[in-house]
Amino acid sequence: xxxxxxxxxxxxxxxxGGISDQSEFSLACEAILKALDDAGLTADDVDGLASxxxxxxxxxxxxxxxxxxxxxxxxxxxxxxxxxxxxxxxHAALAIESKRAEVVVAxxxxxxxxxxxxxxxPEQVWPKVERGFLxxxxxxxxxxxxxxxxxxxxxxxxxxxxxxxxxxxxxTTTEQMGLVAVQTRAHxxxxxxxxxxxxxxTLEDHASSPMVADPLRRFDCCLESDGAAAVxxxxxxxxxxxxxxxxxxxxxxxxxxxxxxxxxxxNHNMPEEDYTTGGGTRVASRLWESxxxxxxxxxxxxxxxxxxxxxxxxxxxxxxxxxxxxGPFAEDGSLPFNTAGGSLSxxxxxxxxxxxxxxxxxxxxxxxxxxxxxxxxxxxxAGVPGSALLLGRTR
Amino acid sequence: xxxxxxxxxxxxxxxxxxxFWDAAKEHRLVLQRCSTCERFQHPPGPVCHRCRxxxxxxxxxxxxxxxxxxxxVHKAFVPALQKxxxxxxxxxxxxxxEKTRFVSNVVEVTPDxxxxxxxxxxxxxDYAELSVPRFKPV
Numbered sequence: 212x213x214x215x216x217x218x219x220x221x222x223x224x225x226x227x228g229g230i231s232d233q234s235e236f237s238l239a240c241e242a243i244l245k246a247l248d249d250a251g252l253t254a255d256d257v258d259g260l261a262s263x264x265x266x267x268x269x270x271x272x273x274x275x276x277x278x279x280x281x282x283x284x285x286x287x288x289x290x291x292x293x294x295x296x297x298x299x300x301x302h303a304a305l306a307i308e309s310k311r312a313e314v315v316v317a318x319x320x321x322x323x324x325x326x327x328x329x330x331x332x333p334e335q336v337w338p339k340v341e342r343g344f345l346x347x348x349x350x351x352x353x354x355x356x357x358x359x360x361x362x363x364x365x366x367x368x369x370x371x372x373x374x375x376x377x378x379x380x381x382x383t384t385t386e387q388m389g390l391v392a393v394q395t396r397a398h399x400x401x402x403x404x405x406x407x408x409x410x411x412x413t414l415e416d417h418a419s420s421p422m423v424a425d426p427l428r429r430f431d432c433c434l435e436s437d438g439a440a441a442v443x444x445x446x447x448x449x450x451x452x453x454x455x456x457x458x459x460x461x462x463x464x465x466x467x468x469x470x471x472x473x474x475x476x477x478n479h480n481m482p483e484e485d486y487t488t489g490g491g492t493r494v495a496s497r498l499w500e501s502x503x504x505x506x507x508x509x510x511x512x513x514x515x516x517x518x519x520x521x522x523x524x525x526x527x528x529x530x531x532x533x534x535x536x537x538g539p540f541a542e543d544g545s546l547p548f549n550t551a552g553g554s555l556s557x558x559x560x561x562x563x564x565x566x567x568x569x570x571x572x573x574x575x576x577x578x579x580x581x582x583x584x585x586x587x588x589x590x591x592x593a594g595v596p597g598s599a600l601l602l603g604r605t606r
Numbered sequence: 607x608x609x610x611x612x613x614x615x616x617x618x619x620x621x622x623x624x625x626f627w628d629a630a631k632e633h634r635l636v637l638q639r640c641s642t643c644e645r646f647q648h649p650p651g652p653v654c655h656r657c658r659x660x661x662x663x664x665x666x667x668x669x670x671x672x673x674x675x676x677x678x679v680h681k682a683f684v685p686a687l688q689k690x691x692x693x694x695x696x697x698x699x700x701x702x703x704e705k706t707r708f709v710s711n712v713v714e715v716t717p718d719x720x721x722x723x724x725x726x727x728x729x730x731x732d733y734a735e736l737s738v739p740r741f742k743p744v
Binding site: 340343347352358365 | 610614615616617618619620622623624627648649655674675676677678679680681683684687690692693695696697706707708709710711717722733734735736738740
């Protein structure tokens with residue numbers, strides 16, 4: 212693509228509610244300014260902004276706060292939650308390729324303790340009750356009407372049922388899910404920025420952690436965090452003068468298949484052949500086709516890890532192994548993934564931190580550096596409509 | 607019986623989904639069906655996703671099915687459910703409605719008896735203003 216990543220920025224990461232001395236808005240601005248500084252640019256250079264997951268820090272107000280001279284492009288990705296981090300960078304690249312903008316910053320800031328907990332329906336203030344029903348305020352709330360009366364209030368319960376079906380069909384085990392948790396935790400212990408740094412985990416710790424929604428235990432579930440991240444994208448031409456080493460955007464895709472909807476988050480009526488996928492097979496096949504890269508060529512991956520079981524399924528979606536072989540693939544351990552600790556152990560910034568870590572790997576600056584890494588896959592969440600990026604080391 | 611205690615959150619409902627809950631008050635399990643394609647669709651919508659026509663009706667379906675997948679929820683995301691833990695949530699496949707999948711609870715089961723493929727049947731759970739469809743083993 213004629214677009215290149217030239218800057219990355221992150222604030223401190225803490226556990227949920229850990230940041231009360233700085234607003235979520237302030238964190239967004241901090242991450243954006245750090246990413247611009249990393250690129251050797253300033254807010255004067257920015258003419259585009261992109262975010263996802265319904266980020267509360269509206270582009271118009273970010274532009275106002277940062278004194279951006281002229282904002283010509285802003286985008287809020289349509290994919291829900293963690294499905295959209297790669298797409299926010301992809302949309303930035305599209306704006307640059309179409310000459311709509313020259314410097315676009317993708318950002319995500321999350322301090323749920325300062326607002327309503329993300330995705331936690333029951334804690335929201337619900338509107339009026341009529342004839343025993345709640346009046347849905349939008350289509351998504353109405354969609355959640357197929358879950359709420361049954362005690363399904365979050366992704367964990369829905370994804371647990373997809374993982375359970377995967378276990379039933381393919382014999383996937385708790386131990387295989389535990390390997391994902393333990394490997395990402397080991398990476399977090401080499402990463403001082405990680406929320407779980409200094410907190411080692413064994414397979415035994417994983418297996419004895421409290422059950423949340425069977426088969427998902429606490430250590431199968433991602434963290435909830437406060438923090439912000441940002442990624443600067445510009446033209447390949449301008450990238451040549453960047454302060455830090457630029458990273459190539461080799462490809463990006465986003466897609467959702469027929470009748471998928473909110474899938475495991477809602478009514479579970481996606482097609483039978485898609486049920487135990489993460490819905491990412493279309494994204495994956497287009498990405499491999501458009502870039503001409505084989506999965507086996509990938510040196511390192513940042514796989515969205517909301518749930519360990521969904522990581523195993525993402526391995527299958529992205530064709531690192533056959534369908535049903537995600538568990539054995541994790542045992543094999545040939546693909547280094549989530550080298551900063553991921554959402555399970557670094558921080559839950561809805562996966563923009565996965566893009567940041569992908570950039571670090573290709574600059575040779577990761578705390579769990581893969582020697583000579585040239586290609587890094589970054590995926591958005593499985594189990595909801597998602598997206599993915601393929602990043603390449605600049606030669 | 608009431609499976610969940612008072613304090614349970616009622617379903618958020620739109621004009622497109624309200625007929626389901628109105629029928630439930632009469633203890634009728636209904637799903638949307640296209641009168642042109644003669645096929646069910648769930649969730650319901652403004653048009654048939656196959657022929658894109660709006661010749662849609664609500665049709666009673668038989669409350670027998672099998673467990674497609676399930677989970678036991680061990681954490682109370684709503685305080686009212688603390689005493690109910692763990693409770694079973696399942697995706698029920700309804701053969702009488704072209705294998706439409708329906709998310710609900712399975713009651714009268716234990717971790718030993720709830721399995722994928724378990725045959726289940728509909729039971730109505732009545733609240734003050736609402737009836738909620740749940741399932742129990744046949």
